[in-house]
Amino acid sequence: MPTERTLKLAAIGTVAGIFSGLFGVGGGTVIVPLLILWFGYGERLATGTSLAAIVIIGTLGAIAQGGIYGNVHVETGLLLSIPAIGGVVLGTAIQQRISQRAVSFIFAALLIAIAIELVIP
Amino acid sequence: MDELLAVLLAAAGGVAGGLVGVGGGVLFVPALSIFLGLTQVEAESTSLLMIVLVALVGAYRQNSYGNLNLRDALTIGILSPLGVLIGVVIANNVSEQVLRTCFAALALFFAYQLLRRAWRSPDQAGQGRREAE
Numbered sequence: 001m002p003t004e005r006t007l008k009l010a011a012i013g014t015v016a017g018i019f020s021g022l023f024g025v026g027g028g029t030v031i032v033p034l035l036i037l038w039f040g041y042g043e044r045l046a047t048g049t050s051l052a053a054i055v056i057i058g059t060l061g062a063i064a065q066g067g068i069y070g071n072v073h074v075e076t077g078l079l080l081s082i083p084a085i086g087g088v089v090l091g092t093a094i095q096q097r098i099s100q101r102a103v104s105f106i107f108a109a110l111l112i113a114i115a116i117e118l119v120i121p
Numbered sequence: 122m123d124e125l126l127a128v129l130l131a132a133a134g135g136v137a138g139g140l141v142g143v144g145g146g147v148l149f150v151p152a153l154s155i156f157l158g159l160t161q162v163e164a165e166s167t168s169l170l171m172i173v174l175v176a177l178v179g180a181y182r183q184n185s186y187g188n189l190n191l192r193d194a195l196t197i198g199i200l201s202p203l204g205v206l207i208g209v210v211i212a213n214n215v216s217e218q219v220l221r222t223c224f225a226a227l228a229l230f231f232a233y234q235l236l237r238r239a240w241r242s243p244d245q246a247g248q249g250r251r252e253a254e
Binding site for chain 2: 006009010012013014015016017018019020022027028029030031032033035036037039041042044045046047048049050051052053054055056057058059060061062071072073074076077078080081083084085086087088089090091092093094095096101103104105106107108109110111112114115116118119
C-alpha cells in the first residue's frame with residue numbers, strides 16, 4: 001500500500017511529465033515549487049532533488065526522441081554542454097552562498113517570465 | 122559571433138539551472154535554433170541531451186553540498202512517463218491557447234505562493250544543508 005507521501009511524489013512526477021509532454025520543458029518549473037509548497041522542502045534541497053529527477057525525465061525523453069526520430073545533434077549538443085556544465089557548477093556554487101529566500105524570489109521571477117512568455121504569442 | 126552567443130546562452134542556461142533547479146532548456150533551445158541553425162524540433166531534442174548532462178552534474182554538485190533526496194527524485198522521475206502520456210492525450214484534445222493560458226495561470230499561482238512564503242519566513246543564510254526530511 002503506497003503511503004500518502006509516495007502518492008504525492010507520484011502526483012509531482014505525473015504533473016512534471018504532463019508539462020514535459022506539452023511544452024517540452026524538463027519539468028523543473030513544477031517540481032521545485034511543489035516540493036517547497038507541498039513537502040516543506042528548503043529551496044536548496046528542492047532544487048537539488050529537482051535536478052536529479054530531471055536527469056531521469058530527460059533521459060527517458062531523449063531515448064524516445066533520439067532513438068525513434070533521430071533528431072538529436074549529438075556532437076553539437078556535447079560541445080555546447082561544456083559551457084552549460086561550467087554554468088551549472090557556478091550556479092550551484094552561487095546558490096550555496098545566497099539565502100534560501102533569494103532562491104525563492106529568483107524562482108518566482110522566472111515563473112512570472114514564463115507566464116508572460118506563454119500568453120504573449 | 123553566433124557561436125560565441127550560443128556559448129554564452131548555454132553558460133547562462135547552466136547558471137540558471139544550478140541556481141533554481143531547472144534544466145536550462147529555456148535558453149538551450151534558442152542557442153541551438155537561433156544561433157546554430159538547428160530546426161525547432163532538432164533544437165528541442167538536442168536541448169534534452171544537454172539538459173540531462175547539465176542536470177546530472179548539477180545534481181552531483183548539490184549532493185556533495187547535502188541538498189539531494191535521491192529517493193524522492195527517483196520516485197518523481199520514474200513516474201513521469203505516465204504524465205508524458207497524459208500530456209500527449211491532453212495536447213491532442215485541448216487547444217494550444219487554452220493550454221498556454223492554464224500553464225501561465227499555474228506559474229503565476231506558484232510564484233504568488235513562493236513569494237508569500239518567502240516574505241513571511243525568517244531566513245537562514247549560509248552553507249547549504251539538508252533542511253527538510
